[in-house]
Amino acid sequence: MEGEEISKYFLKIIEHEDVSVGIAAIRTLMEIINKTASTTVQGLDENIKDGISIMKRSHYPVAAIDSGCELFVRFITLTRLDTHFEECKRIMLKRGNLYLKHHNRSRNTIVTSASKLIGDGVRILTHSRSRVVLQTLREAAKQKRKFEVYVTISEPDKSGLELCKQLEIDGIPHVAILDSSVGYIMEQIDFVMIGAECVVESGGVVNKIGSYTMAVCAREMNKPFYVLTESFKFSRLFPLGQQDLPLEYKYDNYSNSTDFKKVHPLVDYTPPSFITLLFTDIGILTPSAVSDELIKLYL
Structure with a gap:
């Protein structure tokens, strides 16, 4: 080809x-x-x-x-x-x-376990548009559970609004919020549920820009922060902070840019200390367990 x-x-x-x-x-x-x-x-x-x-x-x-x-x-x-x-x-x-x-089949495995978190009266905050999160919300709605979802607009591509359109079709109550209002809304929700672009060796995750900010607010207000992700997204990357992420992860067509200070990053890194649990197709994991699972996957 x-x-x-x-x-x-x-x-x-x-x-x-x-x-x-x-x-x-x-x-x-x-x-x-x-x-x-x-x-x-x-x-x-x-x-x-x-x-x-x-x-x-x-x-x-x-x-x-x-x-x-x-x-x-x-x-x-x-x-x-x-x-x-x-x-x-x-x-x-x-x-x-x-x-x-x-x-x-992995997404169905995750949905089965993660949907059990969603009970009647629960209010969930999510970020961007994750397919596995959407399917989990649909599964909970199919079981006649009454809940509400707060969705960040998720700049710069406004992918959160795409999720809102799908929730509207499914009849799931939802509210689109500004990315900058995460701190304001955090005290009203029960937990955060997001997807991931990849899971790194430390148990942290790389995801749409704004995920780290959400995680910091969640920990400050003692709200659980759950990540739903397939195991094929596990990576042997080991960043210690935002600047350790590969430039090609953070910037679109990064090789054509000469001044990264003037370009908005597309993703950020959420360290494992901010994550409560990861719901995966190989089990419900604590961040510290990710390294062990990576060893098994790459053996």
Whole structure:
């Protein structure tokens, strides 16, 4: 597959199907493997690396693409394949399909456990538009629970308003609030529930800009801060603070910018000390347990 073809395939999945950026990236890698013109494993590795680079140049979160692809590539090349190329390719595709099949079910696992948090009369604060959070809210509504959701508008792309439109369709009571009113509204809510672009080795998360501010307010007012995320978003990144995040995570087309002080970051880092629990497809985890799970995933 050529660069333009890879980009179009990746964007078509995102624009026409309700899947996360990470899953779209993994499916694109599967297509690259399936259609590769290479006749060697080394050549296929280069095709995969090139494909990841092309997807990272899109306007979608690089953190989600990076974390999803990293674990996927590790899984399909888990052991050295001492066989001819076509058989090696067949095994990779088989492993890839197994990987996708597992993670296509992962959101349902998270929703089942996280929806139990939502009882009658609960008021929830969320940020941006997370598919797994939306599905969890829908599940609670399906069980006839009465609750209310406060949604930040989530500048600069106003993705929170997209979530509000979907909540409106589902008949779920909600209120759109300014990002700057998080501190004001925090005393009225019962807990915070957000998604994540990726989960780092410390148990902290990288997510839409403003997540860290929300977490600081939540801890100050003793409100639980829950993160809902699939395990394919676990990454071996270990930031100590905001400045340790890769520039490509924080800035769109960062390589074309010369003065980052004049560009708004797209994501921020929420340290593990601000997170109450992470609801994942491999269990409900404390932030300190993430490192152990990463070791298991990458073994």
